[in-house]
Amino acid sequence: MDSHDPHDTPHDAGVSRRGFLTSVSTGAIGVVSAAHLAASTANEAPPDMTAADGQRAVTITVNGEARRLSVEPRWSLLFVLRERLGLTATKTSCERGECGACTVLIDGETRYACMTLAVEADGHAVTTLEGLMQGEALGPVQRAFAEEDGLQCGFCTPGQIMAVEGLLQKTPAPTIDEVREGVSGNLCRCGTYAHIFKAAQRAAELKGARS
């Protein structure tokens, strides 16, 4: 099995045919999970080690939906979101925690998906830009970026929107300094920061208007 083949991606929750094949072909996952469960009650059981060439069964709640996946220890959450789950709004750019294009929320906190191992996201809740959609309609932060022209080329925009979403979940009515701080981990090479700040403040209004 070529584990990097993006066509091997289970796009649906539950045991899809491909997900089932992945589980079978990587072997012993059920056994490993059982050992892990036993370990939580009897601490002397050996820890659940995943080999460098093996895969580990994880469950990550992505945009409200529990996704059961087999992942290599070295895979980033970014790789898994894009290449295994087909959620391509989260952008790959620097892959070294310097640009913010891969910003997602993990348990409500802004994080770089490129700097997070997928195995470390096991048991946690991840929100991506796709998760801000309200059906086919844009969510309030997305709408604010459109209204305020908070983008030029648009490549950094999903990350900027997630940074603003994360900020507003903690600080619903931020000052301009709090907005600057909130998006300080997100670069925009077009330099449209002034519009991004405006979009963040508009987003706060739109979210406030909804509640």
Add this chain to the structure above:
Amino acid sequence: MIPPFAYVRARSIDEAVALLARPESRPAAGATDLIGCLRDEVFTAKAVVSLGGIEAMTGIAETADGGLRIGALTSLTTIVKHALVAGRYPALAQAAASVASPQLRNQGTLGGNLCQRPRCWFFRGGYDCARKAGDTCYAMQGDNRYHCVFGGSTCLIVHPSDTATALTALDAIVSIAGPKGTRSVPIQQFFVLPEKDMTHENVLAPGELVTTISLPAPRAGLVSVYRKARARASWDFALAACAAAITIEQGKVTAARIVLGAAAPIPWRVEGAERMLIGRRLDEPTRARVAAAALNGATPLEHNAYKVAMLRGVVSEALGSIG
């Protein structure tokens, strides 16, 4: 793609110690530095030992004597937002707030921030440099604009940690667990100069990990501050930094710690300058004399003479914000 490694989650400190005793096992706390180093192949890992599930290593608790115990896995964001940290140890809160970006502070931990590897571009680049057990420190001949002005010998890194500088001024104690049991080290003895150990920034032996950082109860009259100068204000490592912890009683300084950051391979305490403050009022002439004295003995390299003036400036600003 990062080269493959095995992965295991430690469920206790003892289990982490046992797992880390294996060759080329690396601990993962926030893992922001770990992932960067693995991706750039600064070093390799046969196994990554996740510490995330170890409850005993998280959180901030007040000690019986009025100090604080901070679990090594406590996130920098948690430290920034903690009322007791901001109230009693503002230098630490300010240093933690100045680290990287909101995303990285949400993920990065205090223990990880202390144990992060240097940012030297030769060390991070593909150079087989002295810190990687090679023959040469490339910063001696190459572009050394971000390198040290104190304490360099056969390697010219600066320590990259903001919180290390603040915690040194605050006389923190670092608790360590390892194969031979636990030990506690005053933070000034935690970091080591290249002349003592060229390939490690601290005293951690194989299999050891930082479990807790403790702060002594603040004396009455203690004021502390962290100042950081950087090329990009929104998010960058320090070009020059200063943490000062000054105790003032009846208008006069009775105790002082002044520590320079981004100046040396370790947080660099300037004791001569500290002594000049004792018994004095923190007035402008005293601050200027002390700021100048703090850079006595600095030995700038070909491209970093600016750091001497910049460090003098951050010392002056730090003392000025207290005085």
